[in-house]
Amino acid sequence: MSxxxxxxxxxxxxxxxxxxxxxxxxPPQLWEYEQPYMNNLILNPRTFGRCVVQWYCKDWTAxxxxxxxIWTTNYRTKPLFDHMPTWQDW
Numbered sequence: 001m002s003x004x005x006x007x008x009x010x011x012x013x014x015x016x017x018x019x020x021x022x023x024x025x026x027p028p029q030l031w032e033y034e035q036p037y038m039n040n041l042i043l044n045p046r047t048f049g050r051c052v053v054q055w056y057c058k059d060w061t062a063x064x065x066x067x068x069x070i071w072t073t074n075y076r077t078k079p080l081f082d083h084m085p086t087w088q089d090w
Contacts, residue, residue, distance in 0.1 A: 027074035
């Protein structure tokens with residue numbers, strides 16, 4: 001195995017998200033991994049009294065799995081409200 005292949009296998013995905021102070025009841029934010037969004041997260045959280053958490057994902061599957069878990073438990077509409085239009089229908 002060449003050094004290039006070994007380095008590629010060892011590289012991890014850096015992901016960041018905002019964390020709200022404990023006093024607020026906000027759902028967890030999705031992980032961001034794209035450069036423009038990561039830069040904004042790193043530079044701007046102090047303005048709004050938040051902090052940024054960094055996470056190293058093993059691969060794209062791990063990142064996607066955690067974002068899907070956050071989405072389905074916190075952001076997806078609940079069955080009780082399925083009959084009502086949401087922002088996705090507007």
